[in-house]
Amino acid sequence: MRIDPAEAAALAQSGGVTFFQYRNKNGTRRQIYETALRLARIIRTRGALFILNDHADIAAAVGADGVHLGQDDLPVAAARRILGPEALIGISTHSLDQARAAQTAGADYLGFGPIYRTRTKDAGAVQGVETLAAVAAAITIPVIAIGGITRDTIGEVMSAGARGAAVIGAVCSAPDIPKAATDLIRAMGAGSKKQGGGR
Numbered sequence: 712m713r714i715d716p717a718e719a720a721a722l723a724q725s726g727g728v729t730f731f732q733y734r735n736k737n738g739t740r741r742q743i744y745e746t747a748l749r750l751a752r753i754i755r756t757r758g759a760l761f762i763l764n765d766h767a768d769i770a771a772a773v774g775a776d777g778v779h780l781g782q783d784d785l786p787v788a789a790a791r792r793i794l795g796p797e798a799l800i801g802i803s804t805h806s807l808d809q810a811r812a813a814q815t816a817g818a819d820y821l822g823f824g825p826i827y828r829t830r831t832k833d834a835g836a837v838q839g840v841e842t843l844a845a846v847a848a849a850i851t852i853p854v855i856a857i858g859g860i861t862r863d864t865i866g867e868v869m870s871a872g873a874r875g876a877a878v879i880g881a882v883c884s885a886p887d888i889p890k891a892a893t894d895l896i897r898a899m900g901a902g903s904k905k906q907g908g909g910r
């Protein structure tokens with residue numbers, strides 16, 4: 712059963728999620744705009760950050776906090792001209808070279824993966840946790856792990872140096888979305904403590 716994006720966002724936010732990205736590869740630009748506008752109103756009025764995938768112009772039109780770009784989307788500098796200097800701009804990357812290029816281009820953060828196999832998107836070959844750790848060690852901007860991450864593996868990616876993780880199925884497919892979000896956040900915290908040498 713598919714859940715309405717705005718309803719899913721509200722439920723996830725009640726479970727503690729503070730950073731949202733809306734991704735729609737199949738909708739028309741008008742459909743993306745209308746859904747993104749609804750999401751921006753719900754998410755930002757509750758104090759969380761809202762990022763739109765791919766479309767810098769639509770992100771600007773709906774008042775999003777930024778845009779997340781793919782390798783074939785606008786360059787960072789062009790997106791920055793549309794959104795302004797305060798916007799968050801992220802890029803999906805799938806290799807150490809792409810990660811370094813994203814940082815050099817002025818991205819604020821990058822998504823890296825897929826770390827594990829995923830059915831959500833075709834993002835190429837699985838990169839694994841060891842490659843994630845190498846990327847996190849090589850750059851200074853935050854790395855968000857993407858691809859097939861679950862409650863059982865999110866601690867592992869955080870321990871490898873990720874600053875966050877992008878999840879869809881682990882939250883939106885759960886019977887209790889707020890609880891799934893809370894459980895993931897707790898597991899992230901435990902993984903971050905291991906990364907920092909905590910117990």
